[in-house]
Amino acid sequence: MKVQVLNIDGTAAKGDIELSDDVFGIEPRADILHRVVTWQLENRRGxxxxxxxxxxxxxxxxxxxxxxxxxxxxxxxxxxxxxxxxxxxxxxxxxxFGQSLNKKLRALGLKMALSSKAQAGLVIVDSLDVADAKTKALAGQLAKANFGKKVLVIDGDAVNDNFAKAARNLIGVNVLPAQGANVYDILKHDTLVLTRAAVEKLEARFNG
Structure with a gap:
């Protein structure tokens, strides 16, 4: 699956990216997504x-x-x-209240969540580099991009420091490293924004 790469303000960047069909091209199943989300929420309970x-x-x-x-x-x-x-x-x-869930089912649930966003609501950006850690400037860029009210941004090993600081006070914008990607957070946001580094990490996570 080939997807055009954008900048954080929604303008087109150079080049496309090829997404793995094994990770982003699976047909989602509501029953599996429900089981994984239930497992996540139950294990949050004290x-x-x-x-x-x-x-x-x-x-x-x-x-x-x-x-x-x-x-x-x-x-x-x-x-x-x-x-x-x-x-x-x-x-x-x-x-x-803790529950156990098979590792393979948890991995399949994450693939299906990513695939559901690939069908509608997935954006690939080149990087999260911003000039300054200014919330107002980032809010303007995201408004121009029109990603929606609830946006989940996932970066590579670690989130870009300036971007994380700028997004900290933006309502509806949440930021995670690739290691923290999970089914519940992906599904509850309107738009999933992945960097090139995040795509590489997620695909390596399942192919490794």
Whole structure:
């Protein structure tokens, strides 16, 4: 698949780039993309903590009054749920939400996400080099390019420092290195912008 390379402002750059059909030419399947996104989001969740029940509270178990004649109920343990500082009755249990997913399925999901953007919403730029780390200047370039409201920009090993600083305060523009490319972030943005270096890294990641 041959794609024209653009500059960051949307103007045409020199040359085209040949994208691998094994990475960018797969027919996406909604069921696989759903499984990978669910796996990602579930593994983001923290562990649900347990509450301390009667056996977990450090309080005395000594009987603190007479069985009869004291004018109070017959209690033998200060850890009982009826007392302030006692254990929780029927408390929440510890829950872990992490899921496992086959490596091959995770890789296939990322290929399908890239392929779905290649069908509509993929832009290849030469590089992310900008003269200054100025948010206003970058906002003007992106507005001229008309990439959409939500843009994910992926660079090579590391994101261009000036571009990352300039894009930091732009709403709807997110930046990642190639190593951080993932299905959820790719699908939730309108446009995926890849540099030449990012394309090389992503293709090497699957061919290696």
């Amino acid at each position: 562990i649900a903590r347990a509450t301390r029940e009667r056996s977990d509270v450090a309080r005395t178990g000594k009987k603190f009054g007479r069985q009869k004649g004291g004018g109070t109920a017959r209690h033998g343990d200060r850890a009982a749920p009826v007392f302030i500082g006692g254990g929780k009755a029927h408390g929440a249990r510890r829950r872990e």
